[in-house]
Amino acid sequence: MTDTASIPRRNGSSAALRLGWRAAKLVLTLAITFLGLLAITFVIGRVIPIDPVLAVLGERATAAQYDAAREAMGLNDPIWVQFALYVRDALDGNFGTSLMTARPVLEDVTRVFPATLELATIATILGVIFGVPAGVIAATKPGSLTDQLVRLIGLMGYSMPVFWLGLMGLLVFYGELGWVGGPGRLDTTYEFMYELDVPTRTGMILIDTALAGQWEIFANAFSHIVLPASVLGYYSMAYISRMTRSFMIDQLGQEYVTTARVKGMPEWRVVWVHALRNVLVPLITVIALSYANLLEGSVLTETVFAWPGLGLYITNALFSADMAAVMGGTIVVGSAFILLNMLSDLLYRLVDPRARS
Amino acid sequence: MTGWRAWLLDPAPRSPLQARLGQAWLGWLRLSRNPLALIGLLIIVALLVAAALAPLLATHDPYVQNLAGRLQPPLSPDHWLGTDEFGRDIWSRLVYGARITLYIVALVTVTAPVVGLIIGTVSGYFGGIVDTVLMRLTDIFLAFPRLILALAFVAALGPGVENAVLAIALTAWPPYARVARAETLTVRGADYIAAIRLQGAGSGRIIFGHVAPMCLPSVIVRVTLDMAGIILTAAGLGFLGLGAQPPLPEWGLMISSGRKFLFEQWWVATMPGLAIFIVSLGFNLLGDGLRDVLDPRGSSK
Numbered sequence: 001m002t003d004t005a006s007i008p009r010r011n012g013s014s015a016a017l018r019l020g021w022r023a024a025k026l027v028l029t030l031a032i033t034f035l036g037l038l039a040i041t042f043v044i045g046r047v048i049p050i051d052p053v054l055a056v057l058g059e060r061a062t063a064a065q066y067d068a069a070r071e072a073m074g075l076n077d078p079i080w081v082q083f084a085l086y087v088r089d090a091l092d093g094n095f096g097t098s099l100m101t102a103r104p105v106l107e108d109v110t111r112v113f114p115a116t117l118e119l120a121t122i123a124t125i126l127g128v129i130f131g132v133p134a135g136v137i138a139a140t141k142p143g144s145l146t147d148q149l150v151r152l153i154g155l156m157g158y159s160m161p162v163f164w165l166g167l168m169g170l171l172v173f174y175g176e177l178g179w180v181g182g183p184g185r186l187d188t189t190y191e192f193m194y195e196l197d198v199p200t201r202t203g204m205i206l207i208d209t210a211l212a213g214q215w216e217i218f219a220n221a222f223s224h225i226v227l228p229a230s231v232l233g234y235y236s237m238a239y240i241s242r243m244t245r246s247f248m249i250d251q252l253g254q255e256y257v258t259t260a261r262v263k264g265m266p267e268w269r270v271v272w273v274h275a276l277r278n279v280l281v282p283l284i285t286v287i288a289l290s291y292a293n294l295l296e297g298s299v300l301t302e303t304v305f306a307w308p309g310l311g312l313y314i315t316n317a318l319f320s321a322d323m324a325a326v327m328g329g330t331i332v333v334g335s336a337f338i339l340l341n342m343l344s345d346l347l348y349r350l351v352d353p354r355a356r357s
Numbered sequence: 358m359t360g361w362r363a364w365l366l367d368p369a370p371r372s373p374l375q376a377r378l379g380q381a382w383l384g385w386l387r388l389s390r391n392p393l394a395l396i397g398l399l400i401i402v403a404l405l406v407a408a409a410l411a412p413l414l415a416t417h418d419p420y421v422q423n424l425a426g427r428l429q430p431p432l433s434p435d436h437w438l439g440t441d442e443f444g445r446d447i448w449s450r451l452v453y454g455a456r457i458t459l460y461i462v463a464l465v466t467v468t469a470p471v472v473g474l475i476i477g478t479v480s481g482y483f484g485g486i487v488d489t490v491l492m493r494l495t496d497i498f499l500a501f502p503r504l505i506l507a508l509a510f511v512a513a514l515g516p517g518v519e520n521a522v523l524a525i526a527l528t529a530w531p532p533y534a535r536v537a538r539a540e541t542l543t544v545r546g547a548d549y550i551a552a553i554r555l556q557g558a559g560s561g562r563i564i565f566g567h568v569a570p571m572c573l574p575s576v577i578v579r580v581t582l583d584m585a586g587i588i589l590t591a592a593g594l595g596f597l598g599l600g601a602q603p604p605l606p607e608w609g610l611m612i613s614s615g616r617k618f619l620f621e622q623w624w625v626a627t628m629p630g631l632a633i634f635i636v637s638l639g640f641n642l643l644g645d646g647l648r649d650v651l652d653p654r655g656s657s658k
Contacts, residue, residue, distance in 0.1 A: 029496075032493060032497070033496065033497050033500050036494075036497030036498075036500075037497070037500075037501065040501075040506070040509075041509065044509050044510065044512070044513040045513075155638065155641050155642065155645070156634075156638065158585060158586075158637070158641050159585055159589075159634055159637035159638035159640075159641050160630075160633075160634050160637070161589050161592050161593065161596070161609070161612070161630060161633050161634070161637075162589075162593075163593065163596050163609075163612065164612055164626070164630030164633065164634070167612070167616060167619055167626050167630070168627065168630070170619065171619055171620065171623055171627075175619070175620040292502070293502075295502070296502035296503070296504050296505055297504075299504055299505065299508065299597075300504075300593050300596065300597070303596075303597065304616075314505070314508065315508075315597055318508065318512050318597075318599070319598070323512070326508075326509060326512050327509065330505050330506070330508070330509045333502055333505050334500075334501055334502060334505065334506075337500065337501065337502045338500045338501075341500055
């Protein structure tokens with residue numbers, strides 16, 4: 001995102017000044033990117049062939065009512081004034097009212113977001129647990145059968161439609177074997193118990209039920225989340241293992257690795273302690289990116305698993321022609337995506353001394 | 358060594374064409390040593406053949422309904438992949454669906470990389486404020502979740518194959534702009550560019566005649582690697598009902614209609630998914646192999 005070459009070097013400037021400059025630059029980049037996001041949703045909102053005035057008044061409004069409403073909605077103002085008002089509303093968290101639920105979009109989004117977050121988090125954890133070791137093992141013997149196998153599993157992940165894999169998972173593990181819970185976050189009976197007995201603290205069922213000590217509901221929620229999280233986790237694993245492998249191969253070619261081997265250090269220690277420690281730094285970026293991608297990938301997965309998260313909310317809104325909800329959801333996912341990207345960038349600079357200078 | 362091979366591998370080619378063909382031959386030799394890439398190539402060729410010869414390969418009309426023979430299982434006497442909820446032959450629909458898939462991929466790959474190439478080369482060639490503005494724009498688009506953005510675009514434009522293509526292209530160009538800009542920066546200062554400039558060539562001619570062709574190989578590799586992603590996104594839009602509309606035999610759409618019968622008639626949703634999977638895998642395998650050939654340095658990545 002930010003290339004260090006463009007940062008002016010000042011002679012004798014203190015480290016604090018440089019840090020401040022960099023922070024200002026980061027904030028500026030963030031602001032510009034966020035403005036860009038709003039500009040795009042604004043433009044999309046304006047080119048939609050739905051008349052916003054008619055959507056509010058209905059077809060039977062008189063011409064006078066129409067004009068008055070149009071004026072009141074600010075649609076006669078110059079386009080840049082409209083955009084400025086749009087940005088101000090967005091900063092206030094005012095994304096309009098959803099037609100589907102008749103509630104403010106922001107309220108809807110904060111209600112459904114924890115479900116998506118819960119799913120993406122567990123999927124990322126699965127992706128890291130399986131992806132990192134697979135990548136390391138593949139890198140220790142490039143070209144071996146294990147390496148080819150890891151590569152093939154990764155390539156399959158890059159080639160499979162996530163919604164199809166989800167359906168196949170449902171077919172086999174729910175329909176045929178009955179090992180996991182079906183669509184939704186809970187069975188219907190447990191849904192009532194959850195509403196009645198479990199106070200909503202985080203909105204994430206697994207955490208809330210654990211905090212309330214409701215282990216029966218916890219088990220049911222777990223049986224429901226296992227399959228969608230594994231499906232998403234597979235994609236995360238494909239990406240993480242591929243990147244881990246290439247980082248690891250770079251590290252194993254370094255001289256400190258040769259030195260450690262010559263000193264007689266056991267091979268497992270060379271790989272899993274010395275080299276892996278240096279791989280962890282770039283891996284942070286990769287994991288954050290994969291997490292951001294899962295937030296997006298959840299749109300299709302949530303549709304397949306009837307998972308009441310942000311993705312399902314956006315698609316449902318889309319089919320109800322509820323544009324305020326679609327755009328509000330898009331802005332929230334986009335913002336989360338942008339923030340995660342920035343955060344990984346920042347983290348990378350913080351952890352890797354070479355990126356700092 | 359036969360005559361034409363000697364001509365191809367001539368260390369002193371007599372024409373640019375001979376040199377270029379020789380390079381292509383060497384690349385092919387390198388590619389053909391990679392069995393996975395060959396499998397990928399085979400899959401792509403099969404896809405092309407299926408699309409071209411769809412009327413010959415299909416056993417039935419993909420649109421004709423036969424309600425008496427609906428939801429027949431695979432390996433039925435007349436339908437070896439079974440039939441869907443309207444009694445349409447799934448194999449025939451898959452074969453015709455190859456045309457739609459190729460159509461989408463082709464449209465995206467002739468639009469998005471061109472836009473990216475123009476923005477990237479202009480940005481890299483002029484530098485300064487032009488570069489800053491264009492690259493900031495690219496970064497903004499890169500920072501967005503692609504599928505969500507495509508969803509929002511389709512929501513605005515209305516569902517349909519062409520709009521899905523437009524939405525995918527609008528979200529797919531930034532990586533190409535990045536690649537093209539990086540390549541442009543390396544050739545911008547080359548002597549031959551300075552020579553053309555001294556001959557009085559305008560910026561437009563230098564960029565499109567002399568800089569852009571140098572960026573093409575990297576962009577092409579990138580496009581091949583992205584094709585699977587394009588197919589998956591298009592199928593995803595189709596699955597959500599925002600891409601191709603019924604009764605078109607688009608694979609994502611077919612999965613979506615088979616979803617209703619998933620537990621009783623599993624084949625309706627399974628077969629089109631297998632088709633998407635195989636074709637995407639083909640593009641991925643070929644792309645990986647091509648990258649090894651054209652950019653041996655990045656082969657470990």
